Amino acid sequence: MLRQTARYTWIERKRRQRDRSSEQNSAASRPEAACCSQLSLLSAPSLDVPHCFLRRDSKAIELRNSDSSDGGIRKSYMRDLETSLLRAFVVTAECGSVSKAARRLARTQAAVSMQLRRLEDDVGVQLLRRGPRGMDLTEAGHVLLPYAHKILGLGASARRALSGQTVEGRIRLGMIEDIAVGSLPKALQSFAASYPGVALDLTVADSDALSEKLSSGLLDIVVGDPARIRIAPILAWQLPLRWVAARGFVAQEQIPLPLITFDGTCSWNQKMTAALNSVTRPWRTALSSTNLSSIQSAIEAGLGVAVLLDVNIRRATMTVLEPADGMPPAPLVEFGLFMAEGKDLSSQPIGALWECIANELQIPQDDLASR
Incomplete structure (x- = not known):
């Protein structure tokens, strides 16, 4: 009887080993296997569980105890949002259409559409819908947009900090109302997120008033009517x-x-x-x-x-x-871009600000003329 019990225990142990081997082989065949393997090695000892394996669903990676009768979910790791997908989402929201976003991102329209679908599949909600004026944000899209700006901005800030290029200062920008309204505030929000150390002061007025402020040294950059501003534009x-x-x-x-x-x-x-x-x-x-x-x-x-x-x-x-x-x-x-004396597009924050404005206004580079 004791010999039979021992044989049964040995057979059960072998069966469990085969089950664990099968689960590990199945996990290794998935794209996230490398990530899961590293996470298992790092996390399993700290959880003090005898046998662990990883399962990934659409929103999280879960560390499970295979010996637990109820599945034993010990800890859930939320997957990071991919910055390339967030960038496609932000640019589409700013441009109002996938075709315009594709031109700005230098990608095909199909590629941008696929990125947007992947992002929606990842977060599990619809972010954009087609409306009479193009692509409109859903309620969930409005929730995600400021987070996307912050994530992309922090990434750019981190790169500058690591390269010793942290930028601080103040830019005084003047614009006529026809340029300042619309979706341009979204581009300025993107710039502010990428350059948190730069204070952006915006003045909206007619070209005559902007010309006076620029001549008096109260503005650094002006976008206005060349016929109404007294100095020559650097770009038109x-x-x-x-x-x-x-x-x-x-x-x-x-x-x-x-x-x-x-x-x-x-x-x-x-x-x-x-x-x-x-x-x-x-x-x-x-x-x-x-x-x-x-x-x-x-x-x-x-x-x-x-x-x-x-x-x-x-x-x-x-x-x-x-x-x-x-x-x-x-x-x-x-329209013309005007600079105060001593300012130019070669400085990083001013050049980056102008790039945001030019992209939002959808100005083809071939249309720009230096003066």
Whole structure:
């Protein structure tokens, strides 16, 4: 009887060894086997369990005691979010479309879409949805976005710190309202996360006021209208305007076209009326305002037609008028980058800030002209 009991114990021990060997071989065939092997060697002794193996699901790596009757989950290790996936998510959120994000990241649209799907599979929630204005953030996407900025910013800061390139200081940036609104604040948020030691002071005003502040030494960098700023820009580029009206707006040819214009000495008004005069289209000024949000509200109310940059068009409530609608080609407007004396793009924080702005405004490098 004792001999039979001993033989049974030996057979049971062998069976358990085979089971553990089979589990280890199965784990080794998975992509995370190398990581799991290292984690098992490091963690198992500290847990004081006789036999451990690792299991990974979509969100965590779990260390289990194979001898426990209930599966014995001892500790769970949350997997890190991949920075390459977070970068694709952040850039898509800033650009508003996968195609624009792909151009900025120098990748194919399919590759960026796959990265976004992988990130959503990893976190287990939908982060982006297609809307009338492109890709919109879901509620979960809004939660993740500031964390993604911080993670990417801390990574860039760590690299600079390790290379002895920690940057501190202050940049005083001036911009006209047409550039400062829209999605540009997201780009400035990304810059602030990457350079936490740099204080960014933003001034939004018209080009005449920005020119005065720049000449007085109150601003370091200005983005504005070259026709209204007294010094020469170091870079200049053009962006197209669009004829914009409320959805459902119908322009009647027999009466003057009602225009919504920017008040004051705005070169856009001159370009807008010159384009209409070139096709002998009668017009009248229905409303003037110095505030962009007031212009946008007047357009949405159906009070008339205005010219706006692409980034300032509210696609859900506004429509772009084309030549088929009886409109002439919309004019181009010029912008310039101006620097205070002693400042240039070669300094790291200023150069990085300009890169964020240029990417957000989607300025092709071929369009930039040095002065």
